[in-house]
Amino acid sequence: MSQSVPRRRAPRNSLSAELIVDRALALLDQKGIEAFSMRALAEELGVGTMALYTYFRGKEELFRAARDRVLGTYQPPCTSGSWDEQLRALCLSMYELFTGRPSVLQLLAEGKAEGDFADAASVTMEQVVKLLCGSGLDRQAAARAAGTLIGFTIGSALRQVRECDEEGQMTAKAELLRRRFAALSPERHPALTDLAPELTVAREDGEGQYTFGLGLILCGLRELAGSDCAAPQS
């Protein structure tokens, strides 16, 4: 009955590391990181599960390869203008990279793909650091600003991705959010319930949310670079 046909043996060189990573990324973006499994990927490729292990030591190594593929392929935009405008463009581009590749973002954020980055993956970081160093900030502030920007970008993208796992799910999640706000007792949380509509729409517009926060950070950086503003403590 359900006796699955034993699957014809795949031709000798039908596989390659690149092809595996291709399909893996497709599967990840399509079904999500939870649904990904070596068996599923192998089936997708029309191949036995263990065939994958000829090219990758294990799942984590495959994940690293997928991460490096995406980060290595990515090219930061050519920017011009003042350093803060360029930073804004760079960061926004990173944000879009991450939200466009939710599964890769999760690989990064959830530590499924630890380990050294490929050299090419650091191009954007290089740009960011260069701009910060040329902005008038001292070295320590520049380093911390870089950390702030990348942390904020990843954090925001992660939030955005969590909000709408699948494409069409956004409205469903928004509905859930609305109910969550509605469930709050207005006496205990007056400000929260009062601002609920705005909070909901803000949450729905992830990119607007991100650019808003990015604007705040850049504003702070300008102040700091001009050094006519009290430096944030320590």
Added chain:
Amino acid sequence: MSQSVPRRRAPRNSLSAELIVDRALALLDQKGIEAFSMRALAEELGVGTMALYTYFRGKEELFRAARDRVLGTYQPPCTSGSWDEQLRALCLSMYELFTGRPSVLQLLAEGKAEGDFADAASVTMEQVVKLLCGSGLDRQAAARAAGTLIGFTIGSALRQVRECDEEGQMTAKAELLRRRFAALSPERHPALTDLAPELTVAREDGEGQYTFGLGLILCGLRELAGSDCAAPQS
């Protein structure tokens, strides 16, 4: 030989939802979210695995309960001072809550504990929103600022947690980071290699990193509230 003794049946009412959550949190904080399993938790409690299912529908419900326990127990600090100083204190306190309970943070960030929050869990958010509303920002800006602050806080805490999973591992990770920087080709990444020392120390001091970024955001918010600064685009 390895015939494990079948474990004496546990006395009739030796279990409770609270006790289970207690041990679950202990296990999570101790061994990490990866090592957690229903079987391990049950063994820790000296109880059969399926006993847990009399109190929780499944693992996710247990995670939700653990999350609500931590978030519900937490009390935001009593603050005083200007709205931005209070916001700083509140956010810093949240940051410390999260970094002090890495596993709960991961539950939140990785979506292992989706679903409605307990009412008590929203106290901090209520405070944040209240302060923002009283700061002079318009409603939409206040809503977005709230999102920015919470996103940045969670993102930063997540970064910090990733950096040192176990207590003593920080130095090891720092070493790894150092090697990662050393592996970069100085020609392709001049700014990055130049700033490597500062980037490394910044990364090691997660809290300093966080307060720096928080300062930037608050600076931006002050500008925006005083409305003598161009509002960040859209």
Added chain:
DNA sequence: CGCTCTACCGTACGCTGTACGTTAGGGAGA
């Protein structure tokens, strides 16, 4: 004493990642 109710438990199923040993097909040498 006996009955019922339910907290606790054992077993089993389908899933996961992957260690290990096997097989078969293409290329090289005789």
Added chain:
DNA sequence: TCTCCCTAACGTACAGCGTACGGTAGAGCG
């Protein structure tokens, strides 16, 4: 052309996961 070998692809197996389902025992009550 025949043969041999190397290795890409594979099947099996194992430990561990979450949990559905049915059984069991012990406490409380009539």
